[in-house]
Amino acid sequence: MANAMLHQSVGSLQLLGNSGIHGEVGNNSVRLFPKGFKVQIGFSKGGTYSSGERKCSIRASASQTSVVNPVLSPSNNDTHESRKKSNEAALILIRHGESLWNEKNLFTGCVDVPLTKKGVEEAIEAGKRISNIPVDMIYTSALIRAQMTAMLAMTQHRRKKVPIIMHNESEQAMAWSQIYSEDTLKQSIPVIAAWQLNERMYGELQGLNKQETADRFGKEKVHEWRRSYDIPPPNGESLEMCAQRAVAYFKENIEPQLLAGKNVMIAAHGNSLRSIIMYLDKLTSQEVISLELSTGIPMLYIFKEGKFIRRGSPVAPTEAGVYAYTRRLAQYRQKLDEMMSN
Numbered sequence: 001m002a003n004a005m006l007h008q009s010v011g012s013l014q015l016l017g018n019s020g021i022h023g024e025v026g027n028n029s030v031r032l033f034p035k036g037f038k039v040q041i042g043f044s045k046g047g048t049y050s051s052g053e054r055k056c057s058i059r060a061s062a063s064q065t066s067v068v069n070p071v072l073s074p075s076n077n078d079t080h081e082s083r084k085k086s087n088e089a090a091l092i093l094i095r096h097g098e099s100l101w102n103e104k105n106l107f108t109g110c111v112d113v114p115l116t117k118k119g120v121e122e123a124i125e126a127g128k129r130i131s132n133i134p135v136d137m138i139y140t141s142a143l144i145r146a147q148m149t150a151m152l153a154m155t156q157h158r159r160k161k162v163p164i165i166m167h168n169e170s171e172q173a174m175a176w177s178q179i180y181s182e183d184t185l186k187q188s189i190p191v192i193a194a195w196q197l198n199e200r201m202y203g204e205l206q207g208l209n210k211q212e213t214a215d216r217f218g219k220e221k222v223h224e225w226r227r228s229y230d231i232p233p234p235n236g237e238s239l240e241m242c243a244q245r246a247v248a249y250f251k252e253n254i255e256p257q258l259l260a261g262k263n264v265m266i267a268a269h270g271n272s273l274r275s276i277i278m279y280l281d282k283l284t285s286q287e288v289i290s291l292e293l294s295t296g297i298p299m300l301y302i303f304k305e306g307k308f309i310r311r312g313s314p315v316a317p318t319e320a321g322v323y324a325y326t327r328r329l330a331q332y333r334q335k336l337d338e339m340m341s342n
């Protein structure tokens with residue numbers, strides 16, 4: 001098969017290449033934080049706050065300080081320890097639904113454009129496909145099209161937990177978004193918005209029509225800007241540059257959650273996700289050229305024993321389709337069925 005072109009399609013993910021597809025409580029308040037955050041909550045005059053990517057703390061008076069890791073388990077019966085032992089977690093990747101600039105065929109990059117009506121429908125459809133798959137944490141880019149997609153998709157989830165956007169940008173934002181009920185907390189999913197998952201910055205192409213740009217600079221040149229690994233568009237990011245932030249964020253922040261047994265959904269963009277898939281599937285810079293992602297189609301991976309196993313795109317909530325449930329996913333689904341019938 002050395003030079004033979006193998007064309008495989010797994011849901012929305014298509015790869016054309018010669019090696020195929022590889023395959024937080026104080027003062028009775030509760031904060032929602034992913035594991036990995038060190039959270040000390042409580043209030044005392046002059047309390048200090050420091051925020052980093054993964055560590056946030058509010059120093060409280062000694063009597064009020066407590067440290068909690070309230071992030072949510074996929075099922076109430078399933079303890080954190082047992083999940084750690086089972087060493088398996090689901091990872092769902094979704095490229096946002098169609099945006100108003102996708103519709104107009106404009107280079108978008110980091111311009112913050114909302115979804116079209118079709119994009120809204122795609123996101124809802126994506127949500128149906130993953131409605132039986134556990135989601136404990138959601139990561140999105142800082143851009144509205146990815147956030148809309150994640151939120152709309154979650155309206156379809158059978159578990160009916162509420163996705164809640166974390167506001168850790170300031171002490172006040174954190175304090176004003178506290179949750180004061182542990183029960184409510186258990187029915188919530190933290191949503192973390194990270195600029196590192198944004199679309200690649202398209203430089204001087206942002207806002208230009210893709211067809212007109214190809215007519216002007218030549219199809220090959222524009223294809224090179226759009227799909228090559230290391231050639232950046234004028235004053236923009238190459239996929240390699242985009243990977244340097246997106247994959248680094250994934251490794252630093254998301255992988256530890258998966259390792260701890262948390263099921264994660266990432267709603268992001270064509271190129272930030274291409275760079276992450278390149279890492280997950282160990283694609284070469286040559287292979288990633290042919291990797292195309294459709295809007296609004298979820299892709300499922302299982303993280304097990306330190307490896308990412310691609311299961312394809314769930315075709316429907318009730319059909320195994322191109323992927324098969326793992327035993328753990330089947331059990332989760334069975335629990336949902338039981339909950340619904342009660």
Ligand SMILES: O=C(O)[C@@H](CO)OP(=O)(O)O
Pocket residue numbers: 102106107108109110199202226270271
């Ligand atoms: O315009 C963009 O930001 C992206 C995704 O729509 O374009 P491309 O298809 O070149 O990756």
